[in-house]
Amino acid sequence: MQYLDDRVFDDERLTGLYITIEDVLDEGLNVNATRLVQRRNALVEEYNQAFDYLAERFKARDHFQIFVLNWEADNRIYCGHAWSFATSPQERGACEASVNLYDRIQAYREWSRLRQEAVSAARSRHTGLDITVVPEINNVSMFAQQCNPAKACDHYKTALEILSAGGTLPLCSYSAYEALKSPLFSQIIQRLLTVCDRVIFGEVGFKLTDVPAEKFSKFAGQIQPFLPRIESVVIWNSFEEESNRERGYGLFSGDGAPLNFRNLPQGLGPE
Structure with a gap:
């Protein structure tokens, strides 16, 4: 977390921090329930150190909110790419052959509980x-609507289904590219909001070659009915990198010149 020592985080205009914390010791995509139990104490200590650092770093700030996120949980469970798992029988078969997915689902449930306990302890x-x-x-919908063949994903749980077993969640983060591609946008968001009281709506972006101004404008209209329960909208991505410049998602080029920023409709860009 050394980058948080940067003076940019001392800017008084900042009122909160979204930080993705992926633990070093849980082996990322390779985690399983047995190893999680074996390494539980070490993981808890890792979280304690991280949260103690955040508390110390921002202790002088009034009303400063810290949101601890993870990388996309469905990708984490389903071999790095839930979309491919749903849409490609070959990718799904390879994933099923390489890992015990039911064990991984159990591990994700326990991993989520452990993170929540660590945050509660940090507050204390x-x-x-x-x-x-x-x-x-x-x-939210790809297993139900995009699975090929149609019923092949029925016996696998989404992360939303796993988490909903514990009741309603106060806040979720949603990487929304499946919704942005779907004609059932409203139904997907309604389903999401049956589990999550509020949502950080992320991964919103359109290629420069795909008439992004029209798509951003359409998105702004689609999201309007849900705004009272949208914590924030995160645009993908801020700066275009040389390695993926042909994709054209960046709001700005690497040198700071405006790119997709010019295509944001009024009300969706920065205030």
């Missing part, structure tokens, strides 16, 4: 620390 140690776990998902 640091009076006034405003820190919240925000699970990030990226599959």
Whole structure:
């Protein structure tokens, strides 16, 4: 977390921080329930160190919110790419052959519980620390609507289904590219909001070659009915990198010149 020492985070205009924390010790996509149990104490200590650092770093700030996110949970469970798992029988078969997916689902459930416990403990140690776990998902509808063949995903749970077993969640992060591609945008968001009280709506972006001004404008209209429950909209991505410049998603070029920023409709860009 050394980058958080940068003076940019001392800017008083900042009122909160979204930070994706992926633990070093849980082996990322290779986690399973057995190893998670074996390494539980080490993971808890890792979280304690991280959250203690955040508490110390921002202790002088009033009303500063910290949101702890994870990388897209459905990708995490389903071999790095839930969309391919749903749409490609070959990719799904390869994933099924390489890991015990039911074990991984169990591990994700326990991993989520462990993170929540660690955040609750951090609040107890640091009076006034405003820190919240925000699970990030990226599959609300693809198993139900995009699976090939149609019923092949029925016996696999999405991260949203796994998390909903514990009741309603106060805040979720949603990598929304499946919704942006779907004619059933409203139904997908309504389903999401049956589990999540509020949502950080992320991964919103359109290629420069795909008439982005029209698509951003359409999105602004689609999201309007849900705004009271949208915590924020995160545009993908801020700066175009040389390695993926042909994709053209960047709001700005690497040198800071405006790119997709010019295609944001009024009300969707920065205030």
